[in-house]
Amino acid sequence: xxxxxxxxxxxxxxxxxxxxxxxxxxxxxxxxxxxxxxxxxxxxxxxxxxxxxxxxxxxxxxxxxxxxxxxxxxxxxxxxxxxxxxxxxxxxxxxxxxxxxxxxxxxxxxxxxxxxxxxxxxxxxxxxxxxxxxxxxxxxxxxxxxxxxxxxxxxxxxxxxxxxxxxxxx
Amino acid sequence: xxxxxxxxxxxxxxxxxxxxxxxxxxxxxxxxxxxxxxxxxxxxxxxxxxxxxxxxxxxxxxxxxxxxxxxxxxxxxxxxxxxxxxxxxxxxxxxxxxx
Numbered sequence: 001x002x003x004x005x006x007x008x009x010x011x012x013x014x015x016x017x018x019x020x021x022x023x024x025x026x027x028x029x030x031x032x033x034x035x036x037x038x039x040x041x042x043x044x045x046x047x048x049x050x051x052x053x054x055x056x057x058x059x060x061x062x063x064x065x066x067x068x069x070x071x072x073x074x075x076x077x078x079x080x081x082x083x084x085x086x087x088x089x090x091x092x093x094x095x096x097x098x099x100x101x102x103x104x105x106x107x108x109x110x111x112x113x114x115x116x117x118x119x120x121x122x123x124x125x126x127x128x129x130x131x132x133x134x135x136x137x138x139x140x141x142x143x144x145x146x147x148x149x150x151x152x153x154x155x156x157x158x159x160x161x162x163x164x165x166x167x168x169x170x
Numbered sequence: 171x172x173x174x175x176x177x178x179x180x181x182x183x184x185x186x187x188x189x190x191x192x193x194x195x196x197x198x199x200x201x202x203x204x205x206x207x208x209x210x211x212x213x214x215x216x217x218x219x220x221x222x223x224x225x226x227x228x229x230x231x232x233x234x235x236x237x238x239x240x241x242x243x244x245x246x247x248x249x250x251x252x253x254x255x256x257x258x259x260x261x262x263x264x265x266x267x268x269x
Contacts, residue, residue: 005228007188009174012239024178031221032182040216051192071249096248097192098241105198114195114205124212137250166211168194169171 036164039125043163046128048153050136051102051109051170052094054079061093062135068095076141078149079133080156083112096137097170109170128162136170173224183218185211186226190242197232 010018036043052062062075090106092099102109110131118124132153138145157165171194173186187207189196196203207227214225231238247255 005226007173007186007226009172009186011188011235012190012242013172014243021172021175024175026178027180029180031180033221034182036215036218040212045212049194051194068249071253094192095244095246096250098244099192101198102192107201107204108193108195108198111195111204111208114201114208117201117205118209118212123209137248139250164215166208166215170192170194 038163041122042125044126044128044161045115045124046131046157046160046162046165047110047112047115047168048132048134048165049110049168049170050134051097051168052092052099052135053081053102053106053110053133054091054093055081055085056089056091058089059091061091064093064095067137070140073140074137075135076138076144076149077134078152080130081110081112081133082130083116083127085112094135094137094170109168125163128157128160128165130156130160132156132165173226176224177222180222182221182223183214184224185214186224187229188227189231190238192242200232203229203232 010021013021054061059079062077062079064075067073067075085106087104087106090103092102107113110133112127112131115124115127119127134145134149153165171187171189171191173184176184176186185207187194195207206229210225210227214223
C-alpha cells in the first residue's frame with residue numbers, strides 16, 4: 001500500500017453492516033498481478049460497473065424478481081454496454097442502491113463519456129468499443145460468475161484487444 | 171468504495187474513494203470530479219509497483235455527507251437485508267426464555 005491518505009471504508013455503510021464486513025475473511029491466495037507496460041496513450045481501456053446498468057429496448061434488466069424470491073441470489077449475467085450509448089437509453093435494475101443519479105448521468109458509475117474525453121485529449125489511446133455491466137450483489141449466483149460471466153468478459157476483452165479493464169464496484 | 175474489502179481479497183491495484191454507493195467516480199453532473207477519479211485510476215494502473223497496491227483518493231464528497239448517506243439507499247431495504255433482519259428476529263425469539 002502506498003499513498004498519503006487512508007480513507008474510511010465504512011463512511012457510507014449503515015452501521016449494522018459494519019461488523020459483517022469486518023468479519024469477512026482475509027483471502028490467502030497467491031498475489032494477482034499483470035504488468036501494464038504499454039504507454040497509456042497507446043492503450044485501449046475498458047470499463048466495468050456493478051451498478052446493474054442495461055440498455056433499454058435492447059437488453060433485459062437484471063432479474064430482481066428472482067432476487068426478491070431468493071434473497072441470497074443475485075443475477076450473475078452480463079450486459080455489454082457499447083461506448084456510444086445514449087444517456088436516454090440507459091436503464092438500471094439494482095435493489096441495493098438508488099439508481100436515480102446514474103439514470104441521469106451514467107458517468108457517476110460507468111464513465112464512458114469521461115473516458116472518451118481522455119481519448120480525445122490524447123491521455124488514453126482508445127476506448128473499448130463496448131464496456132461491461134453486471135449486478136453487484138453476488139452470493140448464490142457467484143458460481144455462475146466464476147464459470148461463465150467472468151470468462152465471457154475476459155474473452156470479450158481479448159477479442160476487442162483491450163489492454164486494461166477498470167473495475168468499478170457500485 | 172470500500173477499499174478494505176480489496177485488501178481482504180488481495181486485489182492487484184485498488185483506488186479507494188470515500189463516495190456514497192452507486193457513485194464510484196463522483197457526483198452527478200460533476201464531470202470534473204468524475205474525470206479526476208478516472209484519471210487517478212489510470213495513473214494507478216501505470217504507477218503501481220506490484221501486487222496489492224492501494225491508493226486512497228484525498229477528495230471529500232461535495233455537499234452534506236449525511237444527506238449523501240441517506241440518498242444512496244433505496245426506498246425499500248434490499249431482499250438480503252430483509253432476510254437478515256428476519257433471521258435475527260427469529261434467533262432472538264428462539265433465545266427468549268419461555269414463560
